[in-house]
Amino acid sequence: MANGLRQLVDTANAPIFGIDVKGNVNEWNNKTAEITGYTKGFTLGKPLVSTFIMPELQKSVQHVLDQALRGNETSNYELAFCSASDEIRYLLVNATTRRNVENHIIGVVGVAQDVTESKIYDRAVAAIAGELRQLVDTANAPIFGIDVEGNVNEWNQKTAEITGYSKEEAMHKPLVNTFIVPKLQKSVQNVMMNALRGEEKSNYEL
Numbered sequence: 001m002a003n004g005l006r007q008l009v010d011t012a013n014a015p016i017f018g019i020d021v022k023g024n025v026n027e028w029n030n031k032t033a034e035i036t037g038y039t040k041g042f043t044l045g046k047p048l049v050s051t052f053i054m055p056e057l058q059k060s061v062q063h064v065l066d067q068a069l070r071g072n073e074t075s076n077y078e079l080a081f082c083s084a085s086d087e088i089r090y091l092l093v094n095a096t097t098r099r100n101v102e103n104h105i106i107g108v109v110g111v112a113q114d115v116t117e118s119k120i121y122d123r124a125v126a127a128i129a130g131e132l133r134q135l136v137d138t139a140n141a142p143i144f145g146i147d148v149e150g151n152v153n154e155w156n157q158k159t160a161e162i163t164g165y166s167k168e169e170a171m172h173k174p175l176v177n178t179f180i181v182p183k184l185q186k187s188v189q190n191v192m193m194n195a196l197r198g199e200e201k202s203n204y205e206l
Helices: 003-011 030-036 048-052 055-069 116-138 157-163 175-179 182-196
Strands: 016-020 025-028 074-082 088-099 105-114 144-146 152-155
Touching: 016 030, 025 048, 025 105, 030 074, 030 088, 048 055, 055 074, 055 088, 055 105, 088 116, 152 175, 175 182
Parallel strands: none
Antiparallel strands: 016 025, 016 105, 074 088, 088 105, 144 152
8 A cells, every 4th residue: 555545544533444355454544443442463464353343243244344345335334343441332334345456356445433422322312212111101190192193192001091992002093083072072172283283281181
């Protein structure tokens, strides 16, 4: 690799790593070393997948690399590196086929984006959402909801207990026409329509 290109790869602000046709590391820039905690000297010549990829992802990552070694490149593929400190670093990778001057395939280069922080954030949000879902489902008060068309999209366990309708029976059915007594349907529909316009109402009896 020419000196100018070598310096560009080594000092790039994105992780760049590569393998030869046997799957052994032959490229490992400074950013990859920083993110993973493994120096270039330590990684060169080692099998990328079995050494640095999380076990549960090794098969799929190997498939992506094998495809790239056949000329079938992959964009925005997420993989998880095992760092030297036993942390997991998530990278979004473009796997590009590497060819020599005769156009023969000699390896694969991965240009990546470190998405670890966003991955951790997404998992935290998912965990909070799961906790809120459990809170709603197990609340000691009936909680139900509708979508913008007035169809049921929320029906917790207490609502099921009180009404006798399971969540499965209630979901996606029009709330007012199906579950509200006829003489109150018009007034309840008005309350729901107002709420859908942002005009909330408290302590409404139905």
